[in-house]
Amino acid sequence: MTDQPQRQYRLDYRPPAYLVDTVALDFDIQENNTQVTAQLAVARNVAGPAGPWRLDGRGMRLVRVAIDGADLAHDAYELTDTALWLDNLPSVFELTIVTELDPETNLSLEGLYRSGAILCTQCEATGFSRITYFPDRPDVMARFTTRIEADAARYPVLLSNGNCTQAGMAQPGRHYAIYEDPFAKPCYLFALVAGDLGVIRDTYTTASGREVALAVFTEHGNEPQCHHALDALKKAMAWDEATYDLEYDLDQFFIVAVGSFNMGAMENKGLNIFNTACVFAHPETATDGDFARVRDVVAHEYFHNYTGNRVTCRDWFQLSLKEGLTVYREHQFAIDHGSPGVTRIEQVRMIRDIQFPEDGGPRAHPVRPDSYIEMNNFYTITVYEKGAELIRMIAQMAGREAFTDAVKHYLHKHDGQAVTIEDFVVAMEETTGLDLAQFRHWYSHAGTPRVAISQQHENNTLTLTLSQSTPATPGQPNKPVFDIPISLAVFDTAGSQQVPPQLVRLNHARKKIVYKDVPEPAVVSALRGLSAPVKLTQDTTERDLVCLMAHDSDPVSRWDAAQSLYMTHLLACVDAIRADHALPGLGDGLSQAITRLLADWPADRALLAEMLTLPSTIQIGEAFERIDVAAIDGARRAVRQQIGSRFEEELTALATAHAPRSTYVFDQDAAGRRAVFALALGYLAETGVEGIEAWCRTVYDEADNMTDRMAALGALQYCPGATRDRLLGDFARRFANEPLVMDKWLRLQVSAPDIDAVAQARALLQDPAFDFTNPNRLRALLGGLVRGNAPAFHRADGAGYALLVDEILRIDAFNPQMAAALAGLIAPWQRYDARYGQGMRAGLSRLDGAELSDNTREIVASGLADAPN
Structure with missing residues (x-):
């Protein structure tokens, strides 16, 4: 049997050779290791293939294998680094497997591992194979019973899937708990948690009147940051009942927040394990964005109970x-x-x-x-x-x-x-x-379809011609004709609706739509709400975009019109920078649109903030065949300064009207007002208006919440000097014991445009206090550099690429998932201008010459696949 990584193909799917009806797991948690005894009720699957049975397993020690209670001799099975192979098996039997794990040294964050004071599991996609030997595939579904035994003082809380059916003392100083999950599930949904944890509790009464016990567990001291998550859980349960008639099916639903987690969260049946970043939310330590993310991720994982777990x-x-x-x-x-x-x-x-x-x-x-x-x-x-x-x-x-x-x-x-x-x-x-x-x-089929819409208007008859095409992608040079729903509406230039919103299915390469009795000129609102994930080319004029930005009934289309106006000007500025020409002015149409927006604020202040936000540097880059990082960043900053200077008075009034005045509350209106204030403050700071540093300092000092504090610090990123340094220092001291807040500080440390961000990142990585085994720290610092300060990362001497590759090589040795994600940041090198792309390619080549995990090797290979020799 081979242990070499094998490419898996969807069309090669075969049913499992054996099915597992029940799994009884016994975890004996000791000081330096954990012994796992698994008893499986197994039956031959008549629809499956013949031959040896593969049970996946890695990173553990096999202690015992037994069939129907009789131990197998070593020559009766084959053991490799990634699997246990059994052959000549009866049609129905009980399989016993005993393994020994070392969660203390497991830095992969898969299987059973330690996060701070908590022992926890992560089994999706194939982490269960680090716990015991098992057919680690989602179509093998079994009913699990789990017994956990551990030191009662060190691990007073013992949790697993399903309902707790028994608990008590096992022997002096040790206790146990038994959980039964009545629903068959794949092993990737297995979960276990043991630790000395704080908890907040509540209950939820379902539509049928059943009372469900709810709880959020976390390390002691963090309980006040978990109430928002618990409230979000109850809202999600009520919403799923009201919307889909889906009632929760167990007696308890628990969430556990851990600090070291590769993902955002995991939907294990009845016992969701979360990254703390997706649970903790308190006004003093979390922004409005954090509050929204916690609400939505909690809901997402709960919704998996049916769409993912039951099916x-x-x-x-x-x-x-x-x-x-x-x-x-x-x-x-x-x-x-x-x-x-x-x-x-x-x-x-x-x-x-x-x-x-x-x-x-x-x-x-x-x-x-x-x-x-x-x-x-x-x-x-x-x-x-x-x-x-x-x-x-x-x-x-x-x-x-x-x-x-x-x-x-x-x-x-x-x-x-x-x-x-x-x-x-x-x-x-x-x-x-x-x-x-x-x-x-x-x-x-991969790829983003392109949809083009042209219009002809004669004698009050409007004819729209829609066409589609999709560029080739790796391994798929020829694309089919897609079925694309396009949401359309038609307005006149005063904003009155002439054709109500309708959905058109573009399911041919080309299609014509005719509207009669539409007075000229007409303004077409297309792809409303992004009705399909396509790129749209439309022969709209500047006048049309100004009209849609002011009057379209769909907020996404209003925002999209603003984005198109900004993008036209931004692209002209990029071209000017590349040609070393003077930058063009804002132009009458764009100035008119912004003037109208700043004079007539939408009731939804969050929409106002979005409509005043320029397209990201990534979006600007998507408009070019090759990405010129410096020119794009320079153009975006220049346009922000143009808007800030041209509308200084209006932006000052906007910021003043939306400045913090009341105690923090997280709701739609208050969050929208804070978003507007932060945006206006940022424009004014980047423009360098008189008194902006003092204003930011006052906002920071008087803030009762993290959103306003981050608004002040974010604006000061464009104002180097004593004020910025003092507030960043105060921020670090004030929140030194709040890891998630220090992640924000790490991003700030490498995102300012006037610093040597690569040197700053290297210094922080070498700081003894920096935990490079924690994914949140790595995402904050390295992600903050690569995504948050592109000009610094893509510097001409290649120091940014060298730093990233150094860290990938270090991280890949213990956390391949994180290393592979970081390698993906330089994989699309061919999309970049040669002076950046060659440095990125050199970084991939350096990785290619190293000993890598399968995870990272696959990413590197894809990046180099089409590279010239």
């Missing part, structure tokens, strides 16, 4: 089956609990800033990938967020009520099963009546 994936190629649908449900929930327009704008921005570049780079892959070497590399924005956009398109075409009924049908039809994306699409067709045969291309 799960047949294999990991189907990951978007659970994640795309659950992200869509999270999006619905967020829209219902915040500013609907701005919430959707945030979702659109994520698609355009992260997913579109992924679709245009070397790692482009379909929502349902065709192959992989390391599954952890496919927990991507494409699988999650683009997957959610596909669900959203189906919901738009079906209508919300019909779609909701279809989801209920899907869950009822496949309850307790491990199924495929095709099963989901069929369920949608069965209930809604939609023909989704052509729509299926979205799941199997």
